Structure formats: C-alpha cells, structure tokens
Amino acid sequence: MERNRIPEKVRTVHLIAICGTGMAALACMLKDLGFVVTGSDRNVYPPMSTYLASKGIEIYPDYRSGNLACRPDLVVVGNAVSKDNPEVAAMNELNLDFCSMPQAIDAFVAAGKKIILVTGTHGKTTTASLIAWLLHAGGLDVSFFIGGILNNFGGNYRLGSGEYMVIEGDEYDTAYFDKGPKFMHYKPYITVLTGVEFDHADIFKDIQHVQSVFEGLIRGLAPESVLIACLEDPNVRKLAAQVPCRMEGYGDIPAAAWRTADRSIQPPWSSFDVTRHGQFLERFKTTLMGRHNITNALAAIAVADQLSLPTGAIQGGLQRFKGVKRRQELRGIKRGVAVLDDFAHHPTAVRETIKAVKPFFSGRLIAVFEPRTNTSMRNVFQHVYPQAFDGADLICIREPSLLKKIPADQRFSSAGLVRDLCAKEKKAYYFETTDAIIDFLAKKARAGDVILVMSNGGFDNIHERLLKSL
Secondary structure, three states: OOOEOOOOOOOEEEEEOOOOHHHHHHHHHHHHOOOEEEEEEOOOOOOHHHHHHHOOOEEEEOOOHHHHOOOOOEEEEOOOOOOOOHHHHHHHHOOOOEEEHHHHHHHHHOOOOEEEEEEOOOOHHHHHHHHHHHHHHOOOOOEEEEEEEEOOOOEEEEOOOOOEEEEEOOOOEEEOOEEEEHHHHOOEEEEEEOOOOOOOOOOOOOHHHHHHHHHHHHHOOOOOOEEEEEOOOHHHHHHHOOOOOEEEEEOOOOOOOEEEEEEEEEOOEEEEEEEEOOEEEEEEEEOOOOHHHHHHHHHHHHHHHHOOOOHHHHHHHHHOOOOEOOOOEEEEEEOOEEEEEEOOOOHHHHHHHHHHHHHHOOOOEEEEEOOOOOOOOEHHHOOOHHHHOOOOOEEEEEOOOOHHHOOHHHEOOHHHHHHHHHHOOOOEEEEOOHHHHHHHHHHHOOOOOEEEEEOOOOHHHHHHHHHHHO
16 A cells, blocks of 8 residues: 555654554654644543543544544554544545554654564563663663553653664554564564464464464564574474574573573562573572563573673662563452452463462462453363463353354353363352452452452453452
C-alpha cells in the first residue's frame, strides 16, 4: 500500500486503538517529542484514559469517521484494528498516510539509537526490563519500550539521551495490512532470543510456522550485530546455527558461554554464580523468584557485560531491580493469605511460575487460572495443561468468559482440565464465574497460603476483590 508510509514532515498524529499498553506508550512518547497527538478507542476508561488526558492527549471514545476530520499528517493503526473499522474507512477515503506501531517506534523513537531487541516466546518483558534497568543503573541514559510496567520507573517507556534503546520485540502480527511479526521492523545492535515454543494459535499453524518467523529475524541480523541466545532451548540452538553474526549463548548447558552455578534460595533472595566462557565472573542475587528468572537475569547480565558495564554496577543494579507489574506481583496480604498476580497463560509459563513461587512461601500454593488468550482458549494445549499444575496444592480453573469467540470444535474445556487434574489426584475445582472463585477461596484459604492468580487479562479485578473478601 503506497500510503503505508511515514511522510517527510509530520506534526499531527492520530492513533487508532490508543488505550492499549503499547499504543498508549507510543502516544506519550510522541507527545513528549513535540507532536500533536490524538487518539480513539472503544475501551476508554481510567486509569489509561485519565493518564493520557494528563499528558494533554485528546481521546475520542469510540471509532468514528469524524475523528479524522482534522486530517492528521499520520495515522498509526493498532494491531487489534480491523480493515472494517470506520476510522480505517475514513483514513482510506481521505487518502491519509498511515503506519503500524512498530513502524512509528522505529521512525520517531529509535531513530539514531542502537537497538537492543528482546524477543522469544517467554520472558521477553522481564528480560527487557532487567536490561533497561541495569543499563540505567550503570549510568547509561537508556530509552526503552516494553510491554509491562517497570516498578523501578513506574512506566513502560522512557526517552533517554543515551545511544541505546531497549525494545521488547513481539512475534505477533503487526497490523491488518502487515501480517509479519512486529520485531521485523527493527535493525538491532544486540538481539536477545529467550526461547521458541508454539503459541498464538490464532495466527500460527504449528511450531514450524513459529520457527520460520524467528528464522527470518535471525537471517536478517547485520553481520556486525550480536545475538545473545538461550541455548537451553533446542529450537533456539537450531536457529543459532544459522546466525550470520557473532553469537553469545547463555543457559546451563556446556555449549553456552554464559552459565550459572551454585544457585540458592534464602527468601527474599535468589543467589547464583555466573561464569563467562568458563571463567568465574561473580556471585549475583535478585529478589526475582524461580529458575526461569535467574535465566532471564543471566541474559541481562550478558548484555550489560557486552556494553562494558562494570561487574559491580551490574550486581548492584540487579539487587535493586523491583520487578514488573503482573509478573509475580504481590497484590496484598490479608488474614495471613498472600495474593499474587502473574501474566502466565502458556503451559510452560504456568508450570515455571508455580515452581518459582512455591519455595518462597511456607503454606499451600493455590493456583487460580483463567484461560483467556486466543491460544489458551483453544484445545491445542488441552493435554499439556494438566502437567503444568503439578506443583500446586489446590487448583481453581475458570470457564473462559470469551470462549464463544472460538469455533466450537476448537474450544478449550476448563471442565475437562479439572477432570484430568482430579484423575492425577490433584485437588482441582471448576468455576463458571469469578464471583464463585472468590466465594470459594474466602472460605477455603488459611493463614500461610499463597493464592497465585494467572491470567493475561484483568480477571474481573479478582485480586482486589479477593483481598477485600478475605
């Protein structure tokens, strides 16, 4: 499409679907850069609406052709926007120039920066956040654009004056007019690949399809760039064999240049040694829970070392890292019962999160799971999920509220998962509503328990309501 471009002179920008986490961050960055920014969305409510308003960004509640009557110089189209959207129709009728979110980030925010791109099926947000914080703590005035709220910064973006920018690169498709992955719009100086598994069953056919898009990323890396690759993952090892640039592997296998050893847990700390090319580097510690987060930290340490940050600065930065919202986030403690919030939705993430949290609490681990993504509401992992809950003492599974979006023959069965868990002699319960889960847990939970809530959505504000009920 010839109008899918960014014109030479841009002063006014309109964002369709502005209230998404990424689009809102882009809107704020553009505003901070001096552009006149407007936007529209169908889900305009606090805190996002009030936050954008506080930045002086006008938001139109709902999609209407009239929202583009001012004829902005550029329209940024969110990836959740369909070609049938009334504003897309108006955009085409008015012959307005348009682009996707990653195109805008690359053109306006990352231009002139050395991009550190963090991608992979799991751990992107935490790893990217760790890298951004370590570089900042090490004195580099870093920019970043990440899919989660960093507690150290209170936001998911930053415009710095330094030469580096950390970007979380998503493999999901870019826009209705661009079905390629978002990460293909960047030219990274350093690329971190955390792992490759099957996910996003709404756009990918199988694991080979997923591998193909990451293969495209790897083959396109500039010879002078660096790939930091998690070699524990067999799919990553295959991809890394084709890399056209220098590669530094990480993970606890002999082939990896970066490895950990002597891991120990003394709540709230996880401590571990790091070796680099077979030589002891230093001992590190973090408040992040779980082996998978030690691996994420190892990737961040490798990147920081690549940029010549002193080891002592990396150690200190890691100890001061406060985590990311919705990643093992403690939402509160009532009656001695801790309520945690986590974004886990893929079976691997569910399994690793449960394993990570359990050693840090003395009581029962109660896992509460809402299948909500386009993949978890499909039956592709129906036979895998039962094993993901092995570490939980009590399990509550909700019926997906959006299940009708999925074709009947492809739907995931929460009741079926509970039957399979019970067959494994697990204490598992099926619930049709969030209210029923809250009522159940208010009666069942006892002092010392930790309730781990896992969903990629708001889950009907279950965390605050559960704490109130307790």
